[in-house]
Amino acid sequence: MKRWGPAILLMAVIFIFSSLPSAELPNFNWADRIVKKGGHALGYGLLAFAYLRGLKGESSHVSARQFFGAWLLAVLYSTTDEFHQSFTPGRHPTVTDVMIDALGAGLALILAGRYYKQK
Numbered sequence: 001m002k003r004w005g006p007a008i009l010l011m012a013v014i015f016i017f018s019s020l021p022s023a024e025l026p027n028f029n030w031a032d033r034i035v036k037k038g039g040h041a042l043g044y045g046l047l048a049f050a051y052l053r054g055l056k057g058e059s060s061h062v063s064a065r066q067f068f069g070a071w072l073l074a075v076l077y078s079t080t081d082e083f084h085q086s087f088t089p090g091r092h093p094t095v096t097d098v099m100i101d102a103l104g105a106g107l108a109l110i111l112a113g114r115y116y117k118q119k
Contacts (some may be wrong), residue, residue, distance in 0.1 A: 003057060007050035011077060014043055018081050022090030040097055041104030048074040048105035049112055062116040067109050074105035 028035040052070035056062045078101035082093035 004054040007047065007054050010043070010047045010050050014047065014077070014081055015084065017043075018085050018091070019088055021088055037097075037100050040100045041107070043104070044074050044078055044101035045104040045108030047077065049108045052109060052112055052116075056116070060116070062113075067113065071102070071105050071109055075102045078102065078105075 025036075048070050051073045052062065052066060055066045055069050075098065078098045082098055085091040086093050
């Protein structure tokens, strides 16, 4: 649980936010789209980093395969989350959100690559 706890927690938070009907979401006026899409990128960046933490275990080294695995898990969760939103009133799935999530995950893992030693 120590290794995977952060990923599980982030997945639960994302699921909860995705379960909110659109009428219950805050409106950030002129910055609404920037804040919400930025939240997608940040959330999935953190999730990808948490997945990498789980995949690498206690090792201080990380392989390219582990980086790719963390990115792929984040993108797969994004895809299932968009499907989940299709059942939420006022929400709908978009490929654009999955692409933003994939970009956020990728950027976070690039930053993580500067921190972790690679095998």
